[in-house]
Amino acid sequence: MKCNYCNTEMLEGYLPTPGIEWVPKYKEKKLKYTGPKTNGFRIGRMYLMSLKKQSAWYCPNCDLIIINCR
Numbered sequence: 001m002k003c004n005y006c007n008t009e010m011l012e013g014y015l016p017t018p019g020i021e022w023v024p025k026y027k028e029k030k031l032k033y034t035g036p037k038t039n040g041f042r043i044g045r046m047y048l049m050s051l052k053k054q055s056a057w058y059c060p061n062c063d064l065i066i067i068n069c070r
Contacts, residue, residue, distance in 0.1 A: 001066070003059040010057040015067065019046035020054055022069075043069050 001010045020043040023029050033040045044052060056067045 001057045003062055003064065005064065006059065006061045008059055008061045010059045010066070012055075012057055014053040015056050015065075016051040017054055018048060018051060019044070020052075020067070037069075041069075043067070 001012070002008070003010050021029065021033075021040065022037075022043070023040045024038065027040060030040060033042060043054065054067055056065050058065050
């Protein structure tokens, strides 16, 4: 995958995490997200006892990480 900012080839990897959530600026984190993703969402499901391997790409030039929201 190419970086959208500098066009360098990004390194494929993953983020070891029990779960990832995206919450809009100035909104509170919720226990359950409903409605459109613009209200906030959880990527996949939560893994309380183990770590999930969330796919991600890293650009060493820009120090940028891009994750897949599926």
